[in-house]
Amino acid sequence: MQANDYQTWAKTTAIYPAAGTGDTPELMYLALGLAGEAAEVANKVKKIYRDTNDDPNSAKAQELKQGTQDELGDVMWYIANLCTALGTTLEEQMAKNNHKLESRKARNVLTGSGDNR
Ligand SMILES: [Mg+2]
Structure with missing residues (x-):
């Protein structure tokens, strides 16, 4: 199964609680579910x-x-539906992460800390 096909399927099984007073209940639900x-x-x-x-x-x-x-x-499942909620795709995020880490590897900064190294 391809990542984006999985993402499309995952959305068909996503049932979220009714929106409360917050403006991003879906994101909150998904982020908390991912952490869990x-x-x-x-x-x-x-x-x-x-x-x-x-x-x-x-x-x-x-x-x-x-x-x-x-x-x-x-x-x-939670990552896939978070991607959908944020308007992106699993494959796009996989490619961006691949690019980031390949860049760090080429510059010999895979180890260390900081988001923007
Ligand atoms: Mg579980």
Whole structure:
């Protein structure tokens, strides 16, 4: 599946709460949802570390890794719908991120900090 096809599909499954008093309820809902799903990814990885560190090939480890993959899909859904809400596409943002990081790599500034290096 292509990224923009996924984004178009994701929009068909997006059901947001009714707008309240804020002027950007959709963005707020999506950003909070993204943070929540990212936390679910982190929690699954924590459990991999906590519960399977001694046996990374155990059935439990495989189950947790599969669960982590499932959470990544949830993260993708929120990212896709955030792109739609912000008037951009997944592929456009992927290309821009690729360009930014290739530029940093070429200038040998991949490490370090700061958004505009
Ligand atoms: Mg989830």
